[in-house]
Amino acid sequence: AKQWRGVLHEYADRLDISDATPIVTLGEGGTPLIPARYLSERTGAEVWVKYEGMNPTGSFKDRGMTMAISKAVEHGAKAVICASTGNTSASAAAYATHAGITAAVLVPEGKIAMGKLSQAVAHKAEIIQIQGNFDDCLDIARELAANYPVHLVNSVNPDRIEGQKTAAYEVVEVLGDAPDFHILPVGNAGNYTAYHRGYREELARGAATTLPRMFGFQAAGSAPLVTGAVVRKPDTIASAIRIGNPASWELALAAHADSDGYFGAIDDAGILEAHRLLSQEVGVFVEPASAISVAGLLERAAVGAIPRGARVVLTVTGHGLKDPQWALKRADGSEVAPTVVPVDTAEVADVLGLVRGG
Ligand code: F0G
Numbered sequence: 413a414k415q416w417r418g419v420l421h422e423y424a425d426r427l428d429i430s431d432a433t434p435i436v437t438l439g440e441g442g443t444p445l446i447p448a449r450y451l452s453e454r455t456g457a458e459v460w461v462k463y464e465g466m467n468p469t470g471s472f473k474d475r476g477m478t479m480a481i482s483k484a485v486e487h488g489a490k491a492v493i494c495a496s497t498g499n500t501s502a503s504a505a506a507y508a509t510h511a512g513i514t515a516a517v518l519v520p521e522g523k524i525a526m527g528k529l530s531q532a533v534a535h536k537a538e539i540i541q542i543q544g545n546f547d548d549c550l551d552i553a554r555e556l557a558a559n560y561p562v563h564l565v566n567s568v569n570p571d572r573i574e575g576q577k578t579a580a581y582e583v584v585e586v587l588g589d590a591p592d593f594h595i596l597p598v599g600n601a602g603n604y605t606a607y608h609r610g611y612r613e614e615l616a617r618g619a620a621t622t623l624p625r626m627f628g629f630q631a632a633g634s635a636p637l638v639t640g641a642v643v644r645k646p647d648t649i650a651s652a653i654r655i656g657n658p659a660s661w662e663l664a665l666a667a668h669a670d671s672d673g674y675f676g677a678i679d680d681a682g683i684l685e686a687h688r689l690l691s692q693e694v695g696v697f698v699e700p701a702s703a704i705s706v707a708g709l710l711e712r713a714a715v716g717a718i719p720r721g722a723r724v725v726l727t728v729t730g731h732g733l734k735d736p737q738w739a740l741k742r743a744d745g746s747e748v749a750p751t752v753v754p755v756d757t758a759e760v761a762d763v764l765g766l767v768r769g770g
Contacts, residue, residue, distance in 0.1 A: 445583060459725075490561070499528055509536060525652075534711065580606075580614060609667075628674070632680070641655055652700075676712070685743065
């Protein structure tokens with residue numbers, strides 16, 4: 413069987429690359445689009461989950477990073493830099509090292525998940541913890557890139573969004589058309605912008621007959637696109653989207669207007685409840701930020717904003733193994749600890765409630 417070759421090879425004819433572009437790929441993209449029966453039955457819609465945790469470094473960032481690093485190398489870059497809540501830094505570190513260049517990553521001190529920090533360390537990035545939030549990190553990364561020989565690979569680099577739009581191509585390819593609604597988490601709003609662009613292109617070339625309504629969700633403590641104002645001290649357990657001043661604010665507003673979109677906020681309890689549902693009822697393990705897509709769907713369905721039978725795609729952006737601790741807590745906050753039993757088959761059967769021969 414033929415192996416998936418990564419988004420730059422698969423979509424070479426639709427991206428701004430040439431024979432001069434050295435393609436740096438780890439095989440990103442081609443992620444599963446999973447029908448979610450539980451969510452469909454619960455909402456009356458036809459719900460699909462785009463599982464972006466299945467990318468090489470465990471998040472959707474890889475789609476943008478293959479493009480950004482390939483173009484950086486094409487332009488002769490020897491070093492890249494990014495600010496990150498964790499996933500961008502993991503992806504930049506992996507793709508930079510694969511390309512044989514160096515990566516520096518700026519992260520908010522103590523505010524990125526252990527799995528993501530481990531990835532950046534594993535791929536030998538230069539890691540600097542900034543005593544501030546993500547927005548402070550991005551300000552510094554932009555200043556460094558403007559004044560020093562380092563290439564910025566945050567989503568303010570247009571190559572990132574160009575790579576990320578391929579996820580919309582894949583959805584259209586699998587469904588045979590665009591969905592009616594696309595729901596996803598929003599931090600910097602780069603991915604929201606990227607999906608909208610991908611769907612717009614699919615409509616323009618006749619591969620789709622409709623443009624999905626783009627529904628983006630932010631954590632209630634970090635919801636500048638909902639409130640319309642920068643959040644100075646963003647707060648949420650969903651550390652990936654703990655962002656108070658989205659880099660793609662203007663682009664996202666345009667995508668929102670063009671698609672009759674929606675921005676909503678979900679509190680941390682709602683995010684964790686959705687995380688449990690997705691794990692327990694659908695069998696898809698994600699990091700908390702990703703679960704906001706599910707919470708957003710349920711919230712919109714509850715107010716009657718999603719018609720019965722509508723086709724809805726939820727992007728879940730990052731793998732559960734990035735930040736697994738949340739699975740080990742119950743709704744009431746207590747810790748889950750599996751029962752300990754001696755080496756005794758009958759006792760294990762007893763604990764499991766199994767009846768011999770039953
Ligand atoms: N979901 C996850 C898991 C993320 O890591 C991010 C962003 C988002 C959603 C939001 O995407 O910023 O395009 O609106 N993470 C960035 C990072 C900020 O540094 O990894 P967005």
